[in-house]
Amino acid sequence: MHELSLCQSAVEVIQRQAEQHQVARVTGVWLEIGALSCVEESAVRFSFDRVCRGTVAQGCELHIAIKPAQAWCWDCSQAVEVVSQDARCPVCQGARLRIGNGDMLVVKSIEVE
Numbered sequence: 001m002h003e004l005s006l007c008q009s010a011v012e013v014i015q016r017q018a019e020q021h022q023v024a025r026v027t028g029v030w031l032e033i034g035a036l037s038c039v040e041e042s043a044v045r046f047s048f049d050r051v052c053r054g055t056v057a058q059g060c061e062l063h064i065a066i067k068p069a070q071a072w073c074w075d076c077s078q079a080v081e082v083v084s085q086d087a088r089c090p091v092c093q094g095a096r097l098r099i100g101n102g103d104m105l106v107v108k109s110i111e112v113e
């Protein structure tokens with residue numbers, strides 16, 4: 001499962017942060033999932049809960065936000081944000097967009113005790 005390995009790396013990031021700041025317990029985690037990453041929010045919740053067990057982040061509150069991908073519109077020449085591969089420009093409705101890959105899953109912030 002794709003989400004499981006993403007969550008594993010996320011928890012590693014969290015653990016490293018917690019160690020650096022000598023934190024005993026992480027109470028909240030904010031994750032961002034790229035809108036075009038094909039990562040399922042429900043699968044992330046499930047996997048995250050699993051990989052958190054026995055770590056500083058066990059039982060923490062998980063907040064997930066969907067992050068739009070950056071795209072460039074050739075019609076109106078500006079950077080825009082889109083949430084699907086076949087999206088149109090939200091400004092001019094043009095279809096000539098160059099869409100970036102964006103992030104799959106990033107740890108935005110953590111809350112500690």
Ligand SMILES: [Zn+2]
Nearest residue numbers: 073076089092
């Ligand atoms: Zn446009």
